[in-house]
Amino acid sequence: MLEAFFNDAPVMIMLTGALVGIAAAMLGTFLVLRGSSMLSDAISHSIVLGIVVVWLVTFQQSGPVQIIGAALTGVLTVFLTELLAGTRRVKTDAAIGLVFPVLFSIGVLLINLYARDVHIDQHTVLLGEIGFVWLDTVDLGGYPVPLALLSMGAMTVINVLFVALFYKELKLATFDAALAKALGFAPGLLFYALLMLTSATAVAAFDAVGAVLFIAFVIVPPSAAYLLTDRLWLMLLLGAAIAVLSSLSGFHLAEAWNVSIGGMMAVMTGVFLALAFLFGPRYGLIAQEIRRRGRRRANASRTLAVHLYNHEGGPDQAEENVTRALRAHLRWEEARARRVLLDSLDRGLVVREGDLLRLTPKGRAIAREILEPWRQEAAGA
Amino acid sequence: MSGLVELLRDYTIQNVAIGAALLGVISGVLGSFAVLRRQSLLGDALSHAALPGICLGFIVAGTRDLGSILAGALTTGALAALVVLLLTRKSRLKTDAALGIALSVFFALGVVLLTRIQGSANASQGGLESFLFGQAAALLRGDLWVMGGITLAALTVTALVWKEFKLVTFDPVFAASLGLPVAALEVALTVMIALAVVVGLQMVGVVLMAAMVIAPAVAARQWTRTLGGMVVLAALIGMACGMAGALVSATSPGLATGPLIVLAASAVVLVSLFLAPGRGLLWEAAKRRTERRRLLHRRARGEA
Numbered sequence: 172m173l174e175a176f177f178n179d180a181p182v183m184i185m186l187t188g189a190l191v192g193i194a195a196a197m198l199g200t201f202l203v204l205r206g207s208s209m210l211s212d213a214i215s216h217s218i219v220l221g222i223v224v225v226w227l228v229t230f231q232q233s234g235p236v237q238i239i240g241a242a243l244t245g246v247l248t249v250f251l252t253e254l255l256a257g258t259r260r261v262k263t264d265a266a267i268g269l270v271f272p273v274l275f276s277i278g279v280l281l282i283n284l285y286a287r288d289v290h291i292d293q294h295t296v297l298l299g300e301i302g303f304v305w306l307d308t309v310d311l312g313g314y315p316v317p318l319a320l321l322s323m324g325a326m327t328v329i330n331v332l333f334v335a336l337f338y339k340e341l342k343l344a345t346f347d348a349a350l351a352k353a354l355g356f357a358p359g360l361l362f363y364a365l366l367m368l369t370s371a372t373a374v375a376a377f378d379a380v381g382a383v384l385f386i387a388f389v390i391v392p393p394s395a396a397y398l399l400t401d402r403l404w405l406m407l408l409l410g411a412a413i414a415v416l417s418s419l420s421g422f423h424l425a426e427a428w429n430v431s432i433g434g435m436m437a438v439m440t441g442v443f444l445a446l447a448f449l450f451g452p453r454y455g456l457i458a459q460e461i462r463r464r465g466r467r468r469a470n471a472s473r474t475l476a477v478h479l480y481n482h483e484g485g486p487d488q489a490e491e492n493v494t495r496a497l498r499a500h501l502r503w504e505e506a507r508a509r510r511v512l513l514d515s516l517d518r519g520l521v522v523r524e525g526d527l528l529r530l531t532p533k534g535r536a537i538a539r540e541i542l543e544p545w546r547q548e549a550a551g552a
Numbered sequence: 553m554s555g556l557v558e559l560l561r562d563y564t565i566q567n568v569a570i571g572a573a574l575l576g577v578i579s580g581v582l583g584s585f586a587v588l589r590r591q592s593l594l595g596d597a598l599s600h601a602a603l604p605g606i607c608l609g610f611i612v613a614g615t616r617d618l619g620s621i622l623a624g625a626l627t628t629g630a631l632a633a634l635v636v637l638l639l640t641r642k643s644r645l646k647t648d649a650a651l652g653i654a655l656s657v658f659f660a661l662g663v664v665l666l667t668r669i670q671g672s673a674n675a676s677q678g679g680l681e682s683f684l685f686g687q688a689a690a691l692l693r694g695d696l697w698v699m700g701g702i703t704l705a706a707l708t709v710t711a712l713v714w715k716e717f718k719l720v721t722f723d724p725v726f727a728a729s730l731g732l733p734v735a736a737l738e739v740a741l742t743v744m745i746a747l748a749v750v751v752g753l754q755m756v757g758v759v760l761m762a763a764m765v766i767a768p769a770v771a772a773r774q775w776t777r778t779l780g781g782m783v784v785l786a787a788l789i790g791m792a793c794g795m796a797g798a799l800v801s802a803t804s805p806g807l808a809t810g811p812l813i814v815l816a817a818s819a820v821v822l823v824s825l826f827l828a829p830g831r832g833l834l835w836e837a838a839k840r841r842t843e844r845r846r847l848l849h850r851r852a853r854g855e856a
Contacts, residue, residue: 203645203649206646206648206649207648208646208648208649208651208652209593209596209648209651209652211652212593212596212652212655212656216759258825258833260770260773260774260825260831260833261770261825262587262590262592264590264591264592264593264648265587265592265766265770267592267593268592268593268595268596268762268763268765268766269763269766269767269770269818269821271762272759272760272762272763272767272814272818273763273814273815273818275759275760275811276760276763276810276811276812276814276815276818277811277815279685279808279810279811280806280807280808280811280812280815283806283807283808284806284807383600383655383656383659383660383663384656384659384660384663386652386655386656387656387657387659387660389652390649390652390653390656391652391653391656391657394645394649394652394653397644397645397649398643398644398645425664428664428668429667429668429671430664430665430667430668430671431663431664431666431667433660433663434660434661434662434663434664434666434667435660435664436660437656437657437659437660437663438657438660438661438664440656440657441653441656441657441660441661444653444657448639448642448643454643454644456642456643459642
């Protein structure tokens with residue numbers, strides 16, 4: 172039963188993708204909230220150097236040594252970036268863009284010079300091939316478990332544990348670093364730990380999805396989740412869920428169209444982001460537009476109520492408080508005047524008496540709220 | 553010396569050196585604006601986003617025709633810039649997330665298209681991947697004309713709207729109050745960065761293009777206080793580093809051109825950060841030392 176499970180290549184591929192997604196979403200959530208998303212870009216490129224150096228020293232292409240090497244490279248990247256930005260001669264974003272190309276360049280040159288005939292070519296590092304994860308297996312309790320699945324599973328457990336254990340500290344350090352510092356937490360240290368985990372996860376993931384597609388998993392699902400919720404725990408969950416959905420749908424689409432599986436998974440994260448951007452219940456583009464229209468309509472009704480109130484019971488009431496006047500005096504086009512009037516009638520702000528428009532008590536209250544706010548306060552007090 | 557002359561006579565090396573010089577000039581000039589406008593990483597995002605365009609250009613043309621490939625790269629690069637703008641203006645996401653999203657999703661789309669082309673077993677697709685890492689040696693004389701044309705066009709535009717670009721870079725609010733079309737100028741500057749990226753794709757590849765936009769500009773910034781000086785100096789530094797990288801890489805087959813150019817430019821940045829008069833870190837340290845000594849002297853004389 173388990174044997175069949177581990178021998179099922181599609182399941183192994185989707186599971187690996189889902190684990191990459193969950194592990195990345197845990198860390199990406201905090202990077203996105205801190206405004207340091209592009210550090211994941213820098214890290215995932217510069218670990219190429221770490222991978223080559225570790226390989227040159229130990230001849231190990233994967234495993235714990237590689238993961239530790241990657242973590243150190245990630246720390247080196249961030250340290251150099253902060254050092255450069257700390258001179259105040261270079262802005263932070265420029266510093267990021269200066270550091271990682273240097274490390275990447277050295278890595279590529281080392282590969283070209285010393286590691287030509289090895290399996291670690293720059294190509295795999297950048298693109299990865301998740302379709303082959305089931306080829307490289309280790310024997311675990313008699314079952315052939317894919318190596319990538321094992322290392323990704325371990326990283327996922329570590330990341331989830333890290334977030335669960337330091338949830339409060341991470342939350343505080345992300346939203347109020349100054350307070351976190353004052354309370355005696357070390358937000359800087361926590362941040363470095365976060366980035367070390369990001370590098371370690373990147374190295375575990377690069378066999379599967381490669382460096383650039385790993386960035387998609389770190390940044391895009393948490394960003395999509397950020398468009399859907401204000402709660403941190405929900406953002407973590409939604410990010411992970413979106414990543415898992417992207418892996419599943421990406422795999423099936425890639426099979427159907429015969430294209431790169433990792434690439435299609437990353438594209439699907441983009442599709443989910445687009446959906447959240449458009450249809451998000453609160454921050455989505457459409458929800459924003461509906462709210463804006465609602466406000467505009469409410470404002471138009473208010474304008475009408477104020478206009479009617481100003482002339483209510485006055486000598487020119489018969490002339491001003493009729494439908495015709497809206498066009499001439501409020502400079503509304505006929506269609507708009509009709510729309511606002513119908514809207515106000517619906518909302519029970521105005522009633523018609525023959526030609527005359529009369530405010531209901533509710534409409535009068537709205538007009539007074541605008542024109543004579545002090546009266547409201549007096550009535551309230 | 554005679555070795556250098558011999559190198560310069562080689563046809564391929566000539567091509568590579570000229571191409572690298574062109575790339576240095578255009579990325580130095582346009583990178584200056586990007587760095588000053590705090591859009592350093594835009595070049596990174598746009599170069600990654602060029603990948604799907606390269607593939608689309610190839611699919612449309614049916615062959616590795618540089619013109620259509622570069623047109624495709626420019627199109628998707630500009631589209632990615634638009635996505636960044638849309639996400640930062642119309643959603644609660646910050647610039648860094650928007651850049652990362654555009655970068656990774658567009659690149660993923662490129663990877664998908666790349667595998668699609670490879671799956672269709674088109675014999676002429678060879679060399680398409682050279683855009684990922686840059687393959688300067690594959691540069692043809694005809695490619696140089698295209699690159700030169702783009703560079704010339706970008707430089708001409710920059711010269712023509714110099715004053716407007718300057719104003720938008722340093723004080724967009726003031727520029728708007730003067731009635732300048734700020735949005736249009738910003739779009740123009742962004743598209744021009746996409747142009748620089750397009751020139752660099754074949755030389756250094758999508759990953760290292762970020763450094764080409766940033767490094768010459770940052771280095772030049774340390775030596776001068778005027779925009780004109782910075783742009784000219786950045787172009788010169790870019791050109792020199794480009795040619796130096798190209799020539800060094802010609803000495804050994806294992807030395808890829810792109811990484812060498814980037815390392816040369818980064819070395820110039822490092823030197824500039826330390827040594828540039830006025831802003832250099834070494835000068836600052838020296839100044840602090842003399843000041844401290846003066847204070848100690850004063851205290852010793854009992855003045856303080």
